[in-house]
Each structure stands twice: as C-alpha cells, then as structure tokens.
Amino acid sequence: xxxxxxxxxxxxxxxxxxxxxxxxxxxxxxxxxxxxxxxxxxxxxxxxxxxxxxxxxxxxxxxxxxxxxxxxxxxxxxxxxxxxxxxxxxxxxxxxxxxxxxxxxxxxxxxxxxxxxxxxxxxxxxxxxxxxxxxxxxxxxxxxxxxxxxxxxxxxxxxxxxxxxxxxxxxxxxxxxxxxxxxxxxxxxxxxxxxxxxxxxxxxxxxxxxxxxxxxxxxxxxxxxxxxxxxxxxxxxxxxxxxxxxxxxxxxxxxxxxxxxxxxxxxxxxxxxxxxxxxxxxxxxxxxxxxxxxxxxxxxxxxx
Numbered sequence: 001x002x003x004x005x006x007x008x009x010x011x012x013x014x015x016x017x018x019x020x021x022x023x024x025x026x027x028x029x030x031x032x033x034x035x036x037x038x039x040x041x042x043x044x045x046x047x048x049x050x051x052x053x054x055x056x057x058x059x060x061x062x063x064x065x066x067x068x069x070x071x072x073x074x075x076x077x078x079x080x081x082x083x084x085x086x087x088x089x090x091x092x093x094x095x096x097x098x099x100x101x102x103x104x105x106x107x108x109x110x111x112x113x114x115x116x117x118x119x120x121x122x123x124x125x126x127x128x129x130x131x132x133x134x135x136x137x138x139x140x141x142x143x144x145x146x147x148x149x150x151x152x153x154x155x156x157x158x159x160x161x162x163x164x165x166x167x168x169x170x171x172x173x174x175x176x177x178x179x180x181x182x183x184x185x186x187x188x189x190x191x192x193x194x195x196x197x198x199x200x201x202x203x204x205x206x207x208x209x210x211x212x213x214x215x216x217x218x219x220x221x222x223x224x225x226x227x228x229x230x231x232x233x234x235x236x237x238x239x240x241x242x243x244x245x246x247x248x249x250x251x252x253x254x255x256x257x258x259x260x261x262x263x264x265x266x267x268x269x270x271x272x273x274x275x276x277x278x279x280x281x282x283x284x285x286x287x288x289x290x291x292x293x294x295x296x297x298x299x300x301x302x303x304x
Contacts, residue, residue: 001035022047025105050102052088057111061087064119065286069137069257069279070301072267077301078277079137079171082120083286084112104145113146114155120170121163123289131296139171139201139222147174147186157196167197171222174202187218194219201257204245212248223249227260227280230269246273 001020007013020035056062066080086094103109120138127136146152160167172193194200201222202215229242249256258270261280270278283301295301 006035018051019047022050049099050106053099053103053106053108056086056088057108061089062112062115063087063288064116064123065288066123066138066292067279067286068283068292068295068301069139069277070283071276072271072278073276075302077134077136077296077299079139080292081139081173081279081286082116082141084116100143104143109143109145110149113142113149113152114159116140117156117159117170118163121159121165123292124165124169125163126289127293127296130293134296135169136296137169137171137199139173141173141175143175144186147189149189152189153192153196156193156198160196168199171199171201173222173224174200187214190218204242204256216252220254222255222257224257224259225275227258227262227266227270230258230266242273246275 001007001013001016003013006016016035020033024031024033063085064082065085066082068080069078070076071078084096084100086099088094100109100112103112117140120140124136124138127134149155159165172190174190190200199221200218201224202218202220204223204225223245225242225245229238246256248254255277256275257277257279258273258275259279261267261270261278261282263282266280267278267282283304284295287295
C-alpha cells in the first residue's frame with residue numbers, strides 16, 4: 001500500500017494494507033498484491049472482523065446459545081443444539097454467518113471446535129448436577145474445513161478424557177456433506193469420531209440420491225430436515241424427497257429432527273410425516289446456558 005495514493009494518513013494507509021493482506025490470505029497467501037479500491041468493495045466488513053477475532057478469543061467474547069429439541073410423541077426434551085454467537089462490543093450479538101467463514105480462512109475455526117466442545121461438556125455436566133435424572137443430548141456443528149484437520153480426533157479425545165465425558169451424549173452435525181472436497185479424509189475422521197462414541201447427524205437436504213449410499217457407510221444416527229418441505233409454495237419435489245429421506249431413515253433406524261418449526265401448522269404438518277423430534281421458534285428461541293436451566297426446570301415446552 002503506497003502513500004499517498006492508498007492513504008494520506010498512517011491510519012488510512014494501514015487500513016489499505018490490512019485489506020490487501022486479507023484478500024491475499026483469502027486467496028491462499030504466498031503472493032504480493034497492491035491495494036486497489038475494488039478490494040474494499042470485495043472485503044467489506046470481513047476485514048474489520050478478521051483483525052478483531054484474535055482479540056475476541058482472548059477476551060472471551062464468543063458464547064454458545066442452546067436451541068431445545070422436543071420429542072413431540074412423549075412431550076419431553078430430547079436435547080439441544082449448540083449455536084455459537086459473537087458478543088461484539090460495538091455491533092452486539094452477531095450470528096455465525098458473519099464470522100465463521102472468516103475463521104475458516106484464518107484457521108481459527110480449529111479453536112472454535114475445541115472451545116465449543118469444551119463449553120458443551122461443561123454445560124452438560126452442570127445440567128446433570130441440577131437434573132440428574134434427565135438425559136439431554138447436545139448437538140454441535142462441524143464444517144468440512146474442521147473435518148480436514150488430522151489432529152481433530154485426538155484433540156476431541158483428550159477433552160473427553162479430561163472431563164471424563166461420555167461421547168454418546170454429544171451429536172456431531174455434519175453440514176454440507178454433499179460438497180465435501182475430500183470425502184475419503186473426512187469419512188476417515190468421522191468413523192474415528194464414531195468409534196470414540198460420538199453420535200453423527202447430517203443435514204438431509206444437503207444430500208441427493210447419489211450421496212444417500214455414502215451416508216449408509218457413515219453409520220449416522222440422525223438426519224436433520226429444515227422446514228422447506230412443509231411450505232405450500234415449495235411443494236411437490238421437496239415433499240417427495242422428504243418422504244424418501246424419512247423412509248430411508250426409518251429403514252435404517254435413524255432419528256429425524258425437523259428444524260425451524262415456526263408455528264402450529266408446521267408442527268402438525270411435520271407430524272403428518274411421522275417425525276418425532278422438532279426444533280424451532282414455535283417452542284422457544286435459542287437461549288443462554290443459564291436460561292436453559294430455567295427452561296428445563298419449568299418444563300416450558302409443555303406450556304406452549
């Protein structure tokens with residue numbers, strides 16, 4: 001970045017330099033780029049967050065919220081999905097799509113996986129003390145990028161041993177399975193995680209007819225569906241594919257969880273497909289760990 005073309009003050013010049021550096025790293029690094037105005041348009045707020053994430057990690061600005069999953073047949077709490085949020089000092093609570101892609105590029109996604117699992121384990125053990133008779137399943141998301149790390153399995157195993165945690169109470173949800181770049185490497189990691197005792201879930205509408213056969217080999221436990229097939233305007237093909245997935249799950253004894261249940265109409269429509277587990281704002285928005293204790297204690301899902 002050159003003075004004065006790319007900045008007449010030190011602050012402006014450094015900002016241009018940071019943007020050029022960010023774009024270079026985003027495209028693989030190991031290159032020299034000269035700043036241009038087009039870079040600012042391309043990078044947007046991502047550059048700001050890129051340089052704030054290390055600070056956020058050090059100052060514990062990340063937190064987990066928990067979205068309850070209800071067993072509608074027994075009217076009981078089945079589990080919760082852990083969702084990461086960034087409690088940004090200037091912009092408030094940020095959803096994951098604002099920062100996770102940046103963390104994948106910077107390598108900090110590896111930290112997120114370890115921190116997330118450790119936080120879940122601590123929350124699980126706290127809830128177990130308060131509600132010893134309840135068995136609550138926790139689900140957490142894993143991206144393809146995380147599954148590429150060779151030491152992922154060993155790192156997760158160390159955390160389980162540290163806290164003497166039974167992995168069977170934790171579900172690893174695999175997102176974007178159908179677009180895995182290196183399915184062999186990722187499948188190897190998934191099988192190793194399965195041997196440690198973790199349950200596996202996949203996003204059902206991330207699948208297609210071809211990848212259904214690959215799913216069989218993964219020994220998954222849960223298929224998750226969003227609410228798209230419940231909307232009238234989404235209609236025939238998605239409904240047909242939902243039926244296919246649900247039949248596939250039933251034959252293989254997989255659980256099916258329907259996400260994003262927003263109202264009673266959606267709930268009843270999902271029941272029509274004989275789906276047992278539901279998650280969505282109809283029951284509650286995602287809640288903090290502290291609020292989750294109150295939600296469980298009051299059995300709030302029974303009063304919707």
